[in-house]
Amino acid sequence: MTKVFKFGGALMKDAEGIRKVALLIKPFVNDPLIVVVSALGKTTNNLEEILQLSLDKKNRELDNALAKLKQKHIHIIDQLFGETHTCNKKLSELFEKLDQELKDLSSDPYLSYDRIVSYGEKFSSLILNEFFKQEKLPCRPVDARSIISTDNNYTSAKVNWEKTRKNVSAYVLPILNTGKLMLTEGFIGSDSTGYTTTLGREGSDFTAAVLANILDAKEVSIWKDVPGLMNADPNRFDDSIKLDQISYHEAIELAFYGASVIHPKTIQPLQQKNIPLFVRSFPDPDTNPSIISKDTSMDDKVHKIIVKDKQVLLSINSRDLSFIAEDHLTNIFRTFSRYKIHINLMQHSAVSFSVCFDSDKDKLEAILNDLNNDFLLKYNDGLQLITIRHYSEEIIRKLVKNREVFLEQKSRSTIQVLVK
Numbered sequence: 001m002t003k004v005f006k007f008g009g010a011l012m013k014d015a016e017g018i019r020k021v022a023l024l025i026k027p028f029v030n031d032p033l034i035v036v037v038s039a040l041g042k043t044t045n046n047l048e049e050i051l052q053l054s055l056d057k058k059n060r061e062l063d064n065a066l067a068k069l070k071q072k073h074i075h076i077i078d079q080l081f082g083e084t085h086t087c088n089k090k091l092s093e094l095f096e097k098l099d100q101e102l103k104d105l106s107s108d109p110y111l112s113y114d115r116i117v118s119y120g121e122k123f124s125s126l127i128l129n130e131f132f133k134q135e136k137l138p139c140r141p142v143d144a145r146s147i148i149s150t151d152n153n154y155t156s157a158k159v160n161w162e163k164t165r166k167n168v169s170a171y172v173l174p175i176l177n178t179g180k181l182m183l184t185e186g187f188i189g190s191d192s193t194g195y196t197t198t199l200g201r202e203g204s205d206f207t208a209a210v211l212a213n214i215l216d217a218k219e220v221s222i223w224k225d226v227p228g229l230m231n232a233d234p235n236r237f238d239d240s241i242k243l244d245q246i247s248y249h250e251a252i253e254l255a256f257y258g259a260s261v262i263h264p265k266t267i268q269p270l271q272q273k274n275i276p277l278f279v280r281s282f283p284d285p286d287t288n289p290s291i292i293s294k295d296t297s298m299d300d301k302v303h304k305i306i307v308k309d310k311q312v313l314l315s316i317n318s319r320d321l322s323f324i325a326e327d328h329l330t331n332i333f334r335t336f337s338r339y340k341i342h343i344n345l346m347q348h349s350a351v352s353f354s355v356c357f358d359s360d361k362d363k364l365e366a367i368l369n370d371l372n373n374d375f376l377l378k379y380n381d382g383l384q385l386i387t388i389r390h391y392s393e394e395i396i397r398k399l400v401k402n403r404e405v406f407l408e409q410k411s412r413s414t415i416q417v418l419v420k
Helices: 015-028 043-055 059-081 086-103 109-117 119-134 161-177 204-215 248-256 267-273 326-338 361-371 393-400
Strands: 003-007 033-037 139-141 181-185 188-190 196-198 219-224 245-247 277-281 290-293 304-318 343-348 352-358 375-389 405-410 414-419
Touching: 003 015, 003 204, 015 033, 015 059, 015 119, 033 119, 033 161, 033 204, 043 059, 043 086, 043 109, 043 119, 059 086, 059 119, 086 109, 086 119, 109 119, 109 196, 119 139, 119 181, 161 181, 161 204, 181 204, 204 219, 204 267, 245 248, 248 267, 248 290, 248 375, 304 361, 326 352, 326 361, 343 405, 361 375, 375 393, 393 414
Parallel strands: 003 033, 003 219, 033 181, 139 181, 219 277, 245 290
Antiparallel strands: 188 196, 277 290, 304 352, 304 375, 343 352, 375 414, 405 414
């Protein structure tokens, strides 16, 4: 049965990381295997900055940023192959296409975003494929845009499952049936017009899950630079512990509240087919992985803490003291949807509606301008949202001690506190 391995960009930030990816997949080359890769470390962030420089017409800074990004990839190529390898030429051709794309940006900013940032995955899959060939791994690369078919909701496209199933039958199964492993990009797809789309940040996990679902895979392994799933960010909490087992439901809850290890949309396709998800340690592959499956027995045994920084609290009040009712809420939600703003927390009173979301200067300005005519608005920036699953009063007291609390919501299993 097919296995799907996904490797994140943080693991492949240098030549040593790419060598280790090849080393990890070698024991599985005789099995049907799909390898899904992200852009190399921080490349997506670099491409976002490059796009903004292009939009701002800062040509000198743009040229410098492109040169720096290209050099980062060339340095890795030189370490893997030497300076004269054909991979250098192929990379230069991709950068020439990127440069042309930046000159021909669409009037749709979201379409432009997808066209530009998708180059990160193109760079990484090129380098990985060339290295696999050097290592004599039986690999066939397939452009993810020929497999993952989506709608045109750019930056957060929805998968067209019917078309994607047909694409998998046409392009993926023949490779697996000939005993070769398949390499493809995560995060990207294409719409019915052939334009590049993206599945949302960290969408490579979702790509792996989509392919696993369609192929009825035996398992999905997501390789991370941590020991496995942790109950809290070890960079924030010295007493964080590894979670050996959680259920699909618990994983979806954690992802919804902002846990960064698993993409929010990843779990559902796996749950549909009861495909286990293994979160494996890239630095220490022999460590037992964390397992996400249908087993719920361990869900409430350990508390989980999720912290989101750079939060905005926007209070939306009716101008005439009329109730914030269905018609007002429809207008508000439509506006948030228009600017692709995900609401992390909301609270409703008679004449006020408060929402918490990730800080983004441009999106905040746009939504304030849009709602200002109909509502009285005020906001607080620079806040922190703390979510605790399976909380205790002791943990709550510890985390909010000496903090100013702006908003709090509590259910049987979850509490969310917005603090400064």
